[in-house]
Amino acid sequence: MSHGSGxxxxxEFVAALKEAGFNFFAGVPCSLLKGLxxxxxxxAEAHYISATREDSAIGMAFxxxxxGKLPMVLMQNSGLGVSVNAxxxxxxxxxxxxxLVISWRGEGGNDAPEHLLMGEIMLPILDLLKIPxxxxxxxxxxxxxxxxxxxxxxxxxxxxxxxxxxxxxx
Amino acid sequence: MNKLDAVKALMSVVGERDLLVxxxxxxGRELWTVKDRPSNFYMIGSMGLALSIGTGLALAQPKRRIxxxxxxxxxxxxxxxLASAASEAPPNLIHVVxxxxxxxxxxxxxxxxxxxxxxxxxxxxxxxxxxxxxTVEALTASLLAALAQPGxxxxxxxxxxxxxxGIGRVEPTPPQLAARFAAEARR
Numbered sequence: 001m002s003h004g005s006g007x008x009x010x011x012e013f014v015a016a017l018k019e020a021g022f023n024f025f026a027g028v029p030c031s032l033l034k035g036l037x038x039x040x041x042x043x044a045e046a047h048y049i050s051a052t053r054e055d056s057a058i059g060m061a062f063x064x065x066x067x068g069k070l071p072m073v074l075m076q077n078s079g080l081g082v083s084v085n086a087x088x089x090x091x092x093x094x095x096x097x098x099x100l101v102i103s104w105r106g107e108g109g110n111d112a113p114e115h116l117l118m119g120e121i122m123l124p125i126l127d128l129l130k131i132p133x134x135x136x137x138x139x140x141x142x143x144x145x146x147x148x149x150x151x152x153x154x155x156x157x158x159x160x161x162x163x164x165x166x167x168x169x170x
Numbered sequence: 171m172n173k174l175d176a177v178k179a180l181m182s183v184v185g186e187r188d189l190l191v192x193x194x195x196x197x198g199r200e201l202w203t204v205k206d207r208p209s210n211f212y213m214i215g216s217m218g219l220a221l222s223i224g225t226g227l228a229l230a231q232p233k234r235r236i237x238x239x240x241x242x243x244x245x246x247x248x249x250x251x252l253a254s255a256a257s258e259a260p261p262n263l264i265h266v267v268x269x270x271x272x273x274x275x276x277x278x279x280x281x282x283x284x285x286x287x288x289x290x291x292x293x294x295x296x297x298x299x300x301x302x303x304x305t306v307e308a309l310t311a312s313l314l315a316a317l318a319q320p321g322x323x324x325x326x327x328x329x330x331x332x333x334x335x336g337i338g339r340v341e342p343t344p345p346q347l348a349a350r351f352a353a354e355a356r357r
Contacts, residue, residue: 057222059219062222066352090215094347094348
């Protein structure tokens with residue numbers, strides 16, 4: 001499940017998020033995102049909200065977006081299951097932009113049993129929700145990948161997902 | 171207390187600059203009928219998330235007063251959001267709950283708010299103040315008191331169950347509802 005050199009790209013990713021204008025951060029952590037969460041959580045300016053549930057984080061991001069912020073919500077892909085209704089009947093339906101950063105547990109069928117099915121169906125679920133997505137590539141700079149998402153948010157006013165495989169944001 | 175009278179009491183204390191996020195179900199339709207305004211956001215799906223939306227909005231717009239108009243079914247479904255509201259503690263957040271102990275829009279099935287006192291939950295997770303009101307007069311007095319208290323504050327009004335004849339349905343499309351509210355929220 002390793003991608004790239006094993007060096008975390010979390011610092012570069014956070015810098016790219018801020019550069020792209022993201023200014024509201026909430027989520028529920030994943031071990032594959034621990035570097036990202038750690039950086040955001042100790043960054044007073046980011047004011048990272050440690051949410052209780054992924055759908056609640058999506059709700060907070062939605063409210064922040066109505067209030068003029070550009071929000072990002074991070075979660076494990078298990079949380080995508082929790083979030084399906086929030087995405088379908090809130091964020092997608094009202095056409096309010098939110099960046100989703102979703103870890104990819106269970107990628108390639110090589111993980112703990114509770115992650116295998118969601119690992120297999122995560123991308124089809126996003127397709128069914130009509131949410132554009134892109135798997136982060138550790139071999140490429142983070143900036144253009146984040147800007148791709150930001151530009152799509154701006155042009156479609158809907159959620160966009162960046163998928164984080166093992167290693168990239170740990 | 172009649173639920174429409176409770177909504178009217180709320181709208182009598184909501185100021186022109188104040189923003190109101192309303193939960194799904196009959197309450198939204200009742201609010202739409204009593205007093206629609208662009209500064210009302212009608213959450214027509216995503217049950218349980220009105221408080222989360224209000225919390226995010228309150229953090230994004232700290233100079234505005236944010237009301238969340240919620241029902242017992244919504245609060246019970248999204249109960250962990252009370253903990254987040256208390257933890258983030260936006261002082262500009264007033265959480266109004268109309269409790270009829272039923273899921274009115276699906277046929278009046280019972281909820282468990284008769285056994286679980288929602289203002290006690292709010293108090294336990296760290297809301298700065300809570301109120302419980304059984305009459306329109308008491309609800310108005312509680313709302314006025316809440317205006318002077320740092321949030322999050324919960325004002326729970328005990329209301330009658332059943333549906334009210336003649337209420338309308340929210341008409342604009344969801345993107346229209348979001349766009350008009352966002353324009354008000356950023357003004």
